[in-house]
Amino acid sequence: MTTRLSARAAIASVADPGSFAELAAPERESRPDGPLGWDGYDDSRARAAARTGERESVVTGTARVGGRETALISFEFGFLGGSLGERTGDRLEAAYAHARAHRLPLLSLIATGGSRMQEGMPALTQLQRVARQSALTRAAGLPQIAVLRDPTTGGGWATLGAGADIVLALPGAQVGFAGSRVRPADADPAAYTAEGQYAAGHVDAVVPAGDLARTVGDWLRLLGSPHAGPADAPAALADVPPPATGWEAVRQARHPERPRALAYLDAYFDLRLPLSGDRAGGTDPGMLCGFGLRAGRAVAYAAQCGTATRPAGYRTAARVIRLADRLGVPVLTLIDTPGAANDAAAEHAGAGAAIADTFAALASATVPVTTLLIGEGGSGGALALAAPGNTWVTPDSYFSVIAPELAAAILKRPADQAAATADQLRLRPQDLVDLGVARGIVPAKPPTP
Missing domain, CATH: 3.90.226.10 (2-enoyl-CoA Hydratase; Chain A, domain 1)
Structure with missing residues (x-):
């Protein structure tokens, strides 16, 4: 499925060819098996790295999208389900800070199952970090665009996704706060789709994968255009005289x-x-x-x-x-x-x-x-x-x-x-x-x- 692209393939699907430049990862010195000492966590990370070629669940950088320089965040679902841990939070925070420092719009290509269980509450608190960075970027007057890939659930949906200014989704993507294994057994599955979220007023548009690069590029072109001064009033489309009565x-x-x-x-x-x-x-x-x-x-x-x-x-x-x-x-x-x-x-x-x-x-x-x-x-x-x-x-x-x-x-x-x-x-x-x-x-x- 086009919604299950790797993080770098997702970037390539929207970025102008050859324009992506990855940000240096602010990697912290980690404790063995993470903050909880979860048995086997280091091995799981090593297998995920070997399988995906990534060291974390997000790839961050800058690229031209439709000719506009843009800060990019892309999730690698193959790395522990695109889950958010402390290192993920470090990378996300650095990407937001880079966007503000260089006055760039922020584009998030999301595919995540939520917070990383193996890191417990420290992983969950990364959502507060993301929310803070999003608020600072909003206050700086910079647009945030989210693309919901498959799946976009948990805290990733409730922060980077639903918290964006413009929310686009790929057809058929699973979208919802509750993932497929934790929602009620009798829940209507249609409510947890891109189309269901659009019908409920939570997504601005469901965009076919083939149209995504053009649509994102159009948004960046539009939001990067001059906008000083008032809009002029449209001309009347009916050539009729003012009414007598x-x-x-x-x-x-x-x-x-x-x-x-x-x-x-x-x-x-x-x-x-x-x-x-x-x-x-x-x-x-x-x-x-x-x-x-x-x-x-x-x-x-x-x-x-x-x-x-x-x-x-x-x-x-x-x-x-x-x-x-x-x-x-x-x-x-x-x-x-x-x-x-x-x-x-x-x-x-x-x-x-x-x-x-x-x-x-x-x-x-x-x-x-x-x-x-x-x-x-x-x-x-x-x-x-x-x-x-x-x-x-x-x-x-x-x-x-x-x-x-x-x-x-x-x-x-x-x-x-x-x-x-x-x-x-x-x-x-x-x-x-x-x-x-x-x-x-x-x-x-x-x-x-």
Whole structure:
């Protein structure tokens, strides 16, 4: 299987030919049979070394990946199951430190069964060392990309894997905190796969082995591109005049053939890579998030797709906004929702907390955020993605404190009064500009010659 490559073969599968340079291993003087005096441990290490040609379960170094200099960590599963011991921790710590010292992104190619039993608790505490190094690298504003090979379990998944900014996985890889020999006997095996973790919002993309080098290279290219200054607002994709009435604005925004988020993103970006999932067990197909290149500049995006946004969608948007803020990348948000999902499942999933967290992520962002309202702007569920002072609108959009039908119902008006209520709400694009809610109405994109 391609997911069971050796550590060096995994490096070769993504690195530019001949570019890998191994870091010197900071080998400590070890005690016979490790800290526990585990009978036969030294012999096991010797057999693993003879079988793999490695002295430890990780290989570290630097290489060009897609032309970008990158710090690399690659696990050798053939060496005691890619397990983490004290010497492994030494190598990992040195790799993180090298990445920070040379301002390099960090790419981890993971294949591990967890912490090394033969070293007991000293092995387990290496996870604290890794977590510390990851936190320092995060604070330094350097991106961390993880590729989950087969298997990625235990502490390796819970630190280098799940703790990375961008998590990619190879198809069919076993991924989970619990390894195959320790999980419940009746557990659904699909939950412990790359595909299962992707569906649950813990993996950003499952990438075929043949596409891995290109995908990682694209991520490094994107995150290494210039990103100073705010994103420009996209042009409107529908060449229509501003609506004459509030109800006309509502009807235009709800028209089934109106351009949606996907069309706007495709027209705006030259290269776009998605991020998926809220890292809390959920995904929302109605919220598209990721990073893209616009005229050679990196821009992060969070875009609603016209559906009621679910808690997982808000949490994913907040995750991307915070990641962009830490990496210094400007943000573009596209608003298009009748409102936040308000069914019982959404309430159980923490709709209020998720919306509040999105408001907080935008409010605390130090990078510029640009917002374009491209369709419906339904109450606080839409406002959570709006940049204060830098929100623009298309001519086929509306923004309202509440949908006019619901406003009429609350005011105990007949249903046929919804249109008149829409006028009173002053929700048209030009009204939003007059009220100071929006900076302006974006013009339509010129036709392609």
